[in-house]
Amino acid sequence: MSAVLVFVDRHGAAADAGLSARTQELLTLARTVGEPVVALAGPLFPAARTGFGAAGVGRIYQSEQHELFDYLAAPKADFLAQVSGKHQPAAVLLENSAEGKEIAARLGIALSAGVICDAVGLDAGLGAQKSVLAGSYTVTCRATTAISIITVKSNSVHAETAADPAEPVVEAVSVSFGAASLTAKITERSAKPASGRPELGEARIVVAGGRGVDGNFGPVEELADALGAAVGASRAATDAGWIEHSAQVGQTGKTVSPQLYISAGISGAIQQKAGMQTSKVIVAVNRDGESPIFEIADFGVIGDLFTVLPQATAEIKRRRG
Amino acid sequence: METSTLNIVVLVKHVPDAQLNRQLSANDNTVVRTDSILSELDEYAIEAALTLVEERGGAAAGNSVTALTMGPAGAVAAVRKALQIGAFEGVHLCDDALAGSDAAATSLALAALVRHLSPAERPVDLIITGMASTDGETSLIPAQLAARLELPQLTFAASLEVTSEDSEAGGGTRKAVIRRDGDTEAEVIEAVLPAVVSVTDQINSPRYPNFKGIMAAKKKTVTTLSLADIGVDPAHVGSAGSWTAIDSAQAQPARTAGTIIADEGNAGVLLVDFLAAQKLL
Numbered sequence: 001m002s003a004v005l006v007f008v009d010r011h012g013a014a015a016d017a018g019l020s021a022r023t024q025e026l027l028t029l030a031r032t033v034g035e036p037v038v039a040l041a042g043p044l045f046p047a048a049r050t051g052f053g054a055a056g057v058g059r060i061y062q063s064e065q066h067e068l069f070d071y072l073a074a075p076k077a078d079f080l081a082q083v084s085g086k087h088q089p090a091a092v093l094l095e096n097s098a099e100g101k102e103i104a105a106r107l108g109i110a111l112s113a114g115v116i117c118d119a120v121g122l123d124a125g126l127g128a129q130k131s132v133l134a135g136s137y138t139v140t141c142r143a144t145t146a147i148s149i150i151t152v153k154s155n156s157v158h159a160e161t162a163a164d165p166a167e168p169v170v171e172a173v174s175v176s177f178g179a180a181s182l183t184a185k186i187t188e189r190s191a192k193p194a195s196g197r198p199e200l201g202e203a204r205i206v207v208a209g210g211r212g213v214d215g216n217f218g219p220v221e222e223l224a225d226a227l228g229a230a231v232g233a234s235r236a237a238t239d240a241g242w243i244e245h246s247a248q249v250g251q252t253g254k255t256v257s258p259q260l261y262i263s264a265g266i267s268g269a270i271q272q273k274a275g276m277q278t279s280k281v282i283v284a285v286n287r288d289g290e291s292p293i294f295e296i297a298d299f300g301v302i303g304d305l306f307t308v309l310p311q312a313t314a315e316i317k318r319r320r321g
Numbered sequence: 322m323e324t325s326t327l328n329i330v331v332l333v334k335h336v337p338d339a340q341l342n343r344q345l346s347a348n349d350n351t352v353v354r355t356d357s358i359l360s361e362l363d364e365y366a367i368e369a370a371l372t373l374v375e376e377r378g379g380a381a382a383g384n385s386v387t388a389l390t391m392g393p394a395g396a397v398a399a400v401r402k403a404l405q406i407g408a409f410e411g412v413h414l415c416d417d418a419l420a421g422s423d424a425a426a427t428s429l430a431l432a433a434l435v436r437h438l439s440p441a442e443r444p445v446d447l448i449i450t451g452m453a454s455t456d457g458e459t460s461l462i463p464a465q466l467a468a469r470l471e472l473p474q475l476t477f478a479a480s481l482e483v484t485s486e487d488s489e490a491g492g493g494t495r496k497a498v499i500r501r502d503g504d505t506e507a508e509v510i511e512a513v514l515p516a517v518v519s520v521t522d523q524i525n526s527p528r529y530p531n532f533k534g535i536m537a538a539k540k541k542t543v544t545t546l547s548l549a550d551i552g553v554d555p556a557h558v559g560s561a562g563s564w565t566a567i568d569s570a571q572a573q574p575a576r577t578a579g580t581i582i583a584d585e586g587n588a589g590v591l592l593v594d595f596l597a598a599q600k601l602l
């Protein structure tokens with residue numbers, strides 16, 4: 001069976017942290033099309049090693065060289081190019097984050113390999129499914145080159161452990177970086193406070209607020225917490241500074257496809273819809289019955305979010321006793 | 322005022338208007354390009370370039386902003402719009418052999434174009450792009466272009482500054498410094514010029530073309546170049562030179578409206594009833 005190289009970045013991971021949901025999803029997908037091999041940037045602690053073993057990873061190429069983390073994207077692409085040269089994978093899988101796509105882009109040039117991003121599924125012949133033009137088409141596409149480079153959206157596969165666990169062999173890699181790779185230097189990093197809520201891109205349920213919340217995300221957050229949901233926002237709300245930019249859903253924010261998206265006080269502009277219209281179920285609360293959001297809502301309430309949301313939150317709590 | 326001048330290239334793309342119904346061609350699954358406009362996200366790149374050169378005395382001081390596009394004959398409209406907004410001149414790479422180019426082929430052609438426009442006596446200092454095209458939405462081009470040109474890539478910039486540190490020998494080192502907003506952290510990233518920078522919609526508020534701009538644009542030059550002009554082998558671009566292919570495409574039925582109710586005092590409870598019926602609680 002051909003090898004599928006999965007890129008895992010564990011820079012700054014806590015010693016007792018297991019594999020992230022995204023990594024487990026990538027490894028699960030890798031097993032459906034080949035034999036998973038990992039390129040690991042960062043430390044390998046026992047918890048992660050156990051996780052890789054359970055996922056059936058037989059070999060881990062590892063580098064902790066500081067250049068990988070001091071410069072943007074390019075050194076990681078060098079690392080993957082070097083490992084690909086050694087192991088000749090049929091495919092390289094990465095997360096679909098901004099950085100994942102950038103690494104993939106550069107790796108594509110380094111290996112003369114086709115890059116597919118935003119994939120939600122893979123068939124045995126490495127055909128990748130993705131949705132294009134804001135959900136208006138589903139396409140199957142492929143790299144026509146010897147190696148396929150694919151970034152996979154989170155939540156596209158259900159993570160499972162392997163039927164045959166492995167005892168991973170770890171091989172340290174000393175990457176030789178290209179001169180042009182050590183040029184975009186990260187001079188400052190400031191961590192963002194963790195919210196304690198599920199991550200927006202991975203959440204099963206998203207409750208989002210827009211200009212209609214008028215500076216008060218309280219009712220949105222309380223409903224989100226009652227549902228165990230992530231909080232999202234329109235650009236009007238993030239631009240106003242009511243919530244951090246990373247909560248923005250839409251063309252220039254996150255694209256989400258949760259089981260349930262509750263939109264409150266959001267009109268439903270095309271750029272907002274671009275980020276949420278592939279959600280399974282859409283619920284909208286808006287005072288204005290003419291709002292375009294109602295054109296795509298499975299359940300819509302024409303009403304004031306400041307009465308409808310708290311009532312729904314109280315009702316959920318009451319039913320759960 | 323800053324004294325050093327900048328020679329900036331802005332990449333602009335002509336894309337189908339997202340407000341309209343966008344389609345893939347039934348023949349080859351490429352995007353149908355009628356009713357196209359300048360990609361909205363490239364307006365931020367144009368504005369970022371204009372801001373930088375205006376801080377340095379504009380055209381009079383020897384700065385320049387050149388808008389580049391690669392695409393079929395109609396794509397020149399994106400360059401024209403960029404000129405109306407304020408770009409100084411335009412270049413359109415147009416060649417039948419480019420049809421069906423994927424990101425790898427597009428970045429190859431754009432890299433050759435930038436090299437062609439960057440003679441030793443007047444090298445390009447900055448290549449500014451949008452964060453993503455609104456049709457392809459891959460964000461692959463800025464990174465692939467930087468890789469092909471062996472230039473630093475400063476991507477998803479929410480702010481951009483060009484600083485200079487004067488060296489004793491005179492002629493300081495100029496750096497581009499960006500801030501970028503990641504999911505878990507914010508980063509400051511810098512690189513010595515020349516560099517490729519992609520900008521997000523957080524960076525500025527793009528200006529609209531005004532009457533003066535529209536009139537002035539009529540006098541600006543747009544140069545059309547072919548692959549032969551920039552020394553690219555047609556076999557390396559277009560469908561032939563691409564490393565990806567679309568096997569099949571299926572139109573998704575448009576979402577339709579479901580149940581819409583007006584709140585009569587119990588809509589919150591009815592909303593929860595709906596969630597329960599959908600097994601979402």
Ligand SMILES: Cc1cc2nc3c(=O)[nH]c(=O)nc-3n(C[C@H](O)[C@H](O)[C@H](O)COP(=O)(O)OP(=O)(O)OC[C@H]3O[C@@H](n4cnc5c(N)ncnc54)[C@H](O)[C@@H]3O)c2cc1C
Nearest residue numbers: 210211212234235236250251252253265266267272287305
């Ligand atoms: C290049 C570009 C990129 C963009 N990217 C994004 C993006 O990624 N994401 C995004 O969201 N937008 C994006 N936008 C902005 C987008 O065009 C809209 O301006 C934005 O989505 C509007 O946000 P909104 O719906 O919250 O505000 P509005 O359009 O002002 O709507 C507010 C809604 O709240 C309702 N309302 C007010 N008070 C109440 C109340 N008490 N109870 C119930 N309802 C109430 C109103 O009826 C109205 O429908 C982008 C725009 C551009 C140009």
Ligand SMILES: Nc1ncnc2c1ncn2[C@@H]1O[C@H](COP(=O)(O)O)[C@@H](O)[C@H]1O
Nearest residue numbers: 332333391450451453454459460461462
């Ligand atoms: N054909 C093209 N001509 C000019 N610029 C382009 C072209 N394709 C992409 N770009 C630039 O690259 C950016 C990112 O596009 P993409 O990688 O396709 O999402 C765009 O915002 C443009 O600035």
